[in-house]
Amino acid sequence: MTKILLLLPLAFYLVVVQASYINPKNLDPMPAIVNGYNAPNRPFYVKLSISNTWLCGGTIISTRYVLTAAHCVQSSTDVLVFVGDFTKPGDVNKEVIRGARVKVHEDYNGKVTTNDIALIELSTTVSVNNVLPLCDRSYSSNTIAVCGMGTTNPSNNQMPLVLQEVQLKERASCAMVWNGPKKQVCLGEVAKDSCFGDSGGPAYPMDQSSNPICLYGIVSYGSNTCNGDGVYTRVSAYHDWIQKNTQ
Template sequence: MKVLAVFFVVIAAAIATPVAQDAHKAVFVKDMPVRSNSITGRITNGYPAYEGKIPYIVFLLFGNGNGGAWLCGGSIIGNTWVMTAAHCTNGADSVTIHYGATWRNQPQYTHWVHHNDFVQHHEYDGVALNNDIALIRTPHVDFWSLVNKVELPRFDERDNCIDDHWAVLSGWGATSDSSGASDYLNCVDVQVASNHVCENYYGGGINGNHLCIATPENKGSCSGDSGGPLVLHDSNRQVGIVSFGSSAGCEANAPKGLTRVTAYLDWIRDNTGISY
């Protein structure tokens, strides 16, 4: 999650440069301001995950040649593939993938991957909210109780309405270990909302490539959870990738935006061979 980003977007040209003072500006989750020490950098108002509860999540540590580093979340979708947000991979030279971690600094093992093995969506422009999805080709990993894939929606489910369905978000969050963020994997149960909820708040630019969650009681993603998975309770399939939220911060009770996985099933299949 880069709310996992640093774990665990503009809706239109008019909001190409988010302004923190405007509660209705959309920003990538990794760039959301933190307003309270009580939720700094974590899944907001969630609960700790027990070991093996979320075997498909990975912690991603990105770096670039200028000494920059940032954290994100991602999900294992195949033995040699991880999926995350394009705003996580964008500008990175490499990533270290932490597998099977509950404590994020205590993974079962890690793999280092060069940016040549990043497959960023070809229509992601680094600014607008659309097409915020990327794939990372990885060394082969074997599946077991602590490291396993999450299934994607089937092609015959791509037009299913999932409004009001319950799902789980997960991530570690935090820009640094000294920022007060938990090092432990956290989860939160959220309900998928109609895209109109995000449209009404952000004022446009939301389309069928997006998924929206309302955040009553401030439950949801926060700075650092970017790229992390949203997985339905009833089918255990990943339907969303954490993408954007309000520049007003995590406690604004503003809806959060995700990349809708069903909108990219063809693209995922064409690049990975994975389909259901």
């Protein structure tokens, strides 16, 4: 199972907050939230339509750019970004913005799903209130939340009516299973995971009031059973690349 991202340059507003590799078994470009709950307001989350088909999620990291997974947008020039759209029927107040440019990481490798990161430059700016800052390289947290609109049951591809969120922990066992590199992180919990349709979406630590703090990871790939072993692109490993491509 796989998860996605993209970004584009212009008036750049980017905040940085202080603060693993595998040979995938069954890669799937559309992972989702399993055994989560209805998410509170998450204005930084976006849905991505690739060539008129909704496939992935993404995160607003500046007033002009969205970060997502490379596998979501690697072969597409036609990307629509749905801002403020957190329900299956579609929110009436959503904003649909066309991607002006897609930048996939130069060293993205779809065979082993490394450097699974991309930027989407928006054709118009969004409010600074939608922006989730990037976690600093030194940031660490025991619990990381993930949100998405992907399937909630991998056996029947059941889709949620509203945006879902789940809280996960870094898993040493996952890193051992996937043999992951330093630019990725394994997150999971027993019977909890991101799944089909969640690719490219955000992973973030929260404060004591359950408010997201910063963008920690990007949903990338995992088991096709969505069993709690998920691999995420570690955003802090790509600060220089993001900065370079958003100026």
